[in-house]
Amino acid sequence: MVSTEIHTESTDLVYTSSKKRRIRRKRLQAAKNLIKNTGNTNKISIEAGSDLLPNTDVNGLVANTKPIIIDLSKSNSLKTQVVTSKQFINLEMSSHDEKKSRDEVLAAREAKKLAKLKGKNKAGAPIEVKKDLHTESIVEAEKKNCKSDLEPKVSKEPSKSKDEVDRALAKPIEIESVGDKTKEEIKADRAAKKAAKQAKKKKDEDNVVGSAVINKPFSDVNKVSDKNKASDINKAPDMTVKDVVDTLKDIAAVAREVQDVTAKVQAISMGQKKTPTEESKSKAELRAERRAKQEAQRAAKQASVQQVPKIEKSESSEPPKEVKLLKAKSVEIAKPKSPSVNRVNWFEHLHVEHDKDYLTNIPINSNLHPAIVKLGVQLATRVVSGSNARCIALLDALKKMIRDYSLPARTEFSRGLEAALTASLQHLWRLRQPCAAQENAVKFLRRHISQLPNNVDEFDAKKTLQEEIDRYIREQIEMAGEAISLAVRNKISNGDNILTYGSSSLVERILREAWEAGVRFRAVIVGTRTRHAPRHMMRRLAACGVPCAYADLTALTYVMHTIDKVILGASALLGNGCVLGAAGTAQTALVSRAHNVPALVACETHKFSARVHTDAFVYNEIGDPDELIDKNDSNSPLKDWRSNPNLTPLNLTYDVTPPSLITAVVTELAILPCTSAPVVLRFKLSEYGV
Amino acid sequence: MAPSESPPRELDSKHEDKIVKFVSDIRNGKIEGSNNIALTTLSLLEQIITECENATALELSGVVREVGRRLCRALPQELVAANMARRVLRAIRDEHRLLCEQSGGATSGTGTGTEGSGDSLQRLVLAAHGGRRTTLGAALPHLREPLRDHIAEVRAEIESCTASISSQARAHVHAAELILTHGASSLTERFLKAARRHTHYRLLLGEGPRVQESHAMAARLSAAGVPVTLINDASIAAVMSRVNKVVIGVRAVLAGGALLARAGTHGLTIAAKHYSVPVIALCPLYKLSPLHACDRYALSALDCPRPSMLYECGESSRVHVECPRYDVVPPDHVTLFLTNLGGSSPSYIYRLLSELYDPKDHQL
Structure with missing residues (x-):
């Protein structure tokens, strides 16, 4: 709690009054619940965490997530679940905060990743299924017809965002969409699942709830880190190469610190936690658990290795894009746009060039693929013009987008892609309205996305879609042109x-x-x-x-x-x-x-x-x-x-x-x-x- | 007197010099605009007539006809110059007839009447027996004085025609109408400004081939308080369905009601006809020309292709660039001709022509 306060105080300045009020209310409630439900053990852990923390808020934030996870994994009451979820929402809101400095955000993301890994490992210890395969455990628990208290609770929860509720309800489906997991992760999952099956029989309801509780924070942490990533990229245009280098150094430093802190926290909490559950485990279970844990760790390590270069790449790829956009901007800004008086009033309803203002502040942040951003500028400045050229350019950009699309956790491929597609198209159409050829092409692509089977492998789906796009260009444009030319x-x-x-x-x-x-x-x-x-x-x-x-x-x-x-x-x-x-x-x-x-x-x-x-x-x-x-x-x-x-x-x-x-x-x-x-x-x- | 009858006539060298100067002025762009050309031609003819001392009507008409022919040859595009020669020829005939009547007495009223006011079929039949009573042969000493008056009348008419046409604007442009015009024309500009004084309408201005002129006109009209929307020629068909009236200036009105106007006008009137939008052509009477546009190339001149393709363009060396100056618009595309005498339909143009010119002078 202490650290939460530190954090929120620092960000209070940018909150609106209503937001503040909400936060205060939540904090109050959280405090009450905590006092009621948690023992003094977690207090120790929290204090240890906050003492050891460096003064940056973000570290506070990260460390904050830590003790609560631990705390939750221990306590079985549903109330604490509510508390944590609220707190996480709180954190989420703070991560929305755009005014956070870049370094902080980067550090936060890095630290959170580490924290998550640690959390995973730690959570794995007390209850067998507390790996990153929490979804499976839940679904299996549900299959067993254990009374799932979680869902009604979640949907009742008023402060939760709709998104979260949806996610909670969609959990049973999500097991099939493991799209963004790496192969190692999948392997780890499988191993863990085996272990879970063995453990399943012995699990009582408490266990189920407990795992559900753990599950929650994980998804939230994921979300927070996602958000951070987004806001992070948001900041990216301001960076120079030097900045990037500095921040990377910072990240490394902060990460080391966080690692130390979390190790200590872990040591404290582990010692207390392991004892109650360990008695109920057989040797086989323990072995399975260990194996799963190892694999999860390996997967996590691999993931973190993969993630870091990706970040670097995305950051270093930002500056040239920025330059290009600036060029376009300067061209646009050179001509002040017409006031509405000058418009022909019988064309008022048409797509008027005021939308060109949008060109000057294209969201570079965002989840838009660079190819889409590029195409948007090309369309708006009429570099790409002509029905066929626009259609082909669109399909090409969408192909690139699909190729590089990474499925967010717990989403079905077709839905996730559909959402990304919608966002991209919205962006493009704002810059220039679609022509009929583009509309038809999009209709075609949407149809193929919706036709993908639910449990499609991500790689296969991407391959199918890219092939379909190629086929469309070949058949509908190339060959049709040839036939018309002949006729x-x-x-x-x-x-x-x-x-x-x-x-x-x-x-x-x-x-x-x-x-x-x-x-x-x-x-x-x-x-x-x-x-x-x-x-x-x-x-x-x-x-x-x-x-x-x-x-x-x-x-x-x-x-x-x-x-x-x-x-x-x-x-x-x-x-x-x-x-x-x-x-x-x-x-x-x-x-x-x-x-x-x-x-x-x-x-x-x-x-x-x-x-x-x-x-x-x-x-x-x-x-x-x-x-x-x-x-x-x-x-x-x-x-x-x-x-x-x-x-x-x-x-x-x-x-x-x-x-x-x-x-x-x-x-x-x-x-x-x-x-x-x-x-x-x-x-x-x-x-x-x- | 049919043209074939009149012998080719030698002009005085000083007359020739004047003609050459006049032609070169027009060719060099020192005199611009149909109105100015008409007035200068009239002055030229007046000077020449004044200098012809003691000439008979026949001699005078011979000189004027010769000047007209030369102008026609030298300036095939400036139909107005030839029109002025025709007007003066007509004046000579009229004045001569009047003088004859005064001196000889009106012995045969029908016969003399036929000469002037254009031959209707009925009169031709009735007057057939009278024959050609009046000729231009007789020498009349006082011909030049009334002739000068007559020319002054014509000049006054030319000078006032812009005002008299613009005064009709009120009857043709109503409030909240959308008027389309094409290219720059001083008469159209005056007309539209006059209309603005009475009503509040909106104007669509098609650019036409002379972009600078159109833009300047758009700037002037908007300064005069007319809400101007400038459009590309390509958009004309797109907006035509909303247009209430098309107002165009013309280069010349041809016999039969066809008109010669700036390139692009034909496309415009085709679109107007497709959408049944009335087309009003503003034509002062001095632009009426008794020629027929049988051959489409006869009246058309090619313009410099620079506006449509810059010489610097690499492609201009390899391709043929077509850039005509005028379009001939058939009579069925025009709803109304607004002359300084009022509106008339294209089918009535023949009548106006026969009132303005003597049928014998149609071909100089």
């Missing part, structure tokens, strides 16, 4: 003049492959002033030898007289047959219709969307208004448009082309009229389930 090639005859608007990777591929296949045609690429992609596409086509002409959109009617076919790319084909394309597609389709030139839309079926829009207002994206301002003109009359409330540059990204203007849509399935979009959607639903 359109048959529609292009020698001597044709082909017009295309904007830049589409698919159209580019079609034209390039048609030319390489020996069809001799002339390409007219139509672009606008603000977009450079069509010009780049034209350059690539010209490099392939395709005779090209370029025209601005204003010259469209001038060139349309000579055109034989118009091929357009699309961002999405909507359920009502409308084509969602880059702004200007509708204009091109209108002009081609007015001149009776057939307009083909090339669109893979992975871009088909069940959404329906009737005009470009329902769904659109507002691009950067500064793109409209003439860059060549240094004193453009519009350069200070933000100060003029009457002037708004509006840069739309998409427009909607009604199906009446499109002759046909070329998909990998067939050449269809636009209005067949729902048929394709239904077909895909029955065929692929997405």
Whole structure:
């Protein structure tokens, strides 16, 4: 208790009053309970701990967890369980505290890890099953139909977070998801389980409760350390390499201290604890127990070795990312964002560029995978643009995320991954809204995640998902493009003049492959002033030898007289047959219709969307208004448009082309009229389930 | 007098010098804007007429026609210059006829009447027996004075047409409307500013090919209190469904009601037609031109491709860049022409033309 107080006092400053009140109440209750239920033994241990502790709060915090675990493992009453859980919540809250210094947090994490290991080992001693396999013991206890007091207690507990309650209830399932354990751990588990089975028969209800009680703190400690890790990474951007080195030194020092302290505490408490339980053990049991303990220790050592380099890596990988983000930031900050007055009020509902502010403070902390963060910046700055490119980039980033995903303890793989996926996507969508291709890809991935069997091995699951992603890219994008390219090639005859608007990777591929296949045609690429992609596409086509002409959109009617076919790319084909394309597609389709030139839309079926829009207002994206301002003109009359409330540059990204203007849509399935979009959607639903 | 009848005429060297200077001024951009060109052409013609001492009506019309032809050849894009020559020719005919009537008395009313106010089919049939009574042959000493008055009238009309068109803004722009316009035009700007005085509307401004001009106009209009939303040409079709009216300035109105306007206007009107948005074309009468756009290349000129592709771009060396200056918009895309005499539908343009010009002068 003493140490708890030390700790909370130091952090009181940053608590809100309500938080303080809650903490005070809990502390009071905890104190009462402690006085009621615990003997003087643990007092000794606590005092010993607090005396030996160095003055840092975090060590206090760590040491604090220690005696309580010991205390709990001894006492069987459920009340103490409540107390400890409360205290742990208390600790958790303190670990939430962002203002803690980095060193402290790092030290805390390190120390806690050690403490945990020690705790495990120690807890293993009195009752056989008190290893890190507490879950098994509980489940088995439940299987035995011992009255499980724990669950009702836990759910009644008002101060517990919902998360914890869920976890407590989900325990029986969690036994199957040992995803994040290393092989050694699993081995240790197995050995321990054997031991547990042997011991099972002799166990009375007290034992069960006792183990349940122990179980609780462990999960909490885990949680606390997780939280610390998160907050730790939060701090990481501020670090320099020197800092990292210093903190590592600190960690080592603190860890040594903590080890000493815990050893002493252990020595004190062990001596008292071992005696009552040891009598009830047979020799075989003891042997099994010893073996389990050894294995657990080995596993723990291995885990700690693995963890340390991981931390270092994550820390050292932080600075370059930071630099990159800073670069993006400086670009963004350079232009102050428009006040809401300047927005076109009939586009108020659309995704407006104020979200770019989000770009400047991307949470680097967080559980977001670097690939996701990178992709987010790329999407927001339109480095990656174009439906297919965005879809492939997304799938690639998700693949990396899945590959590096580490399952938190006690979660089912599919659920854990789903949660991580949701967080990542939320981040990405905030930076740029998804296109239909991305939505479909995510739908596909979600479906495969949800289809994973419950007891799937983590490695297998990751492998399956990565293979599925590769298959999706190959089948839905690559091969579909090939099929469309073939179909359109048959529609292009020698001597044709082909017009295309904007830049589409698919159209580019079609034209390039048609030319390489020996069809001799002339390409007219139509672009606008603000977009450079069509010009780049034209350059690539010209490099392939395709005779090209370029025209601005204003010259469209001038060139349309000579055109034989118009091929357009699309961002999405909507359920009502409308084509969602880059702004200007509708204009091109209108002009081609007015001149009776057939307009083909090339669109893979992975871009088909069940959404329906009737005009470009329902769904659109507002691009950067500064793109409209003439860059060549240094004193453009519009350069200070933000100060003029009457002037708004509006840069739309998409427009909607009604199906009446499109002759046909070329998909990998067939050449269809636009209005067949729902048929394709239904077909895909029955065929692929997405 | 049909053009074929009139012999090619030698102009005085000083007249030629004036024409050359005028043409070079226009080509070098010293005189800009249809209005200015019209006024300067008128001044040029007036000077030439003044310098032609004691000329008959026939001689005068021959000189003016020759000047008109030269201007046409030198400035095929500036239809306004030729239009002015036509107007002056018409003035010569009118004044001559009036003088003839005054001196000779109105012996055959129908015959003289036909010459002027454009031949309706009925009148042509009725007047067929009268034949060609008045010719320009007779020398009339006092022709130049009334001619100068007539030209002054035309000049006053040209000078006032902007104001008279903008005064009609009130009838066409209503409160809370969303008006779309395309590119910069001084007349449109005046019109929209005038409309702002009466009502509160919002304006969408499509950039068009001349970006700087459009941006400058957007800045000026917004300074005048019009809420301007500047859009890319690509977004025009996207926003068209919300637009209440399209207001465009024109380069020229052709016979039959087609119009010649800045590149990109045709696409705009196609979109407007698709969404059934009324298109109002602002055309002062001096822009009416009795030409037909049979050949789409005849009236179109190619612009410098720099705005659509910079010369510095690597790709510009390898590809063909199309950059026309004007679009011909067919008459069925235009709902209303607002002239300084009021609104008229495209199908009525032929009538305005026959009132403005003598049918014999359609081809100079």
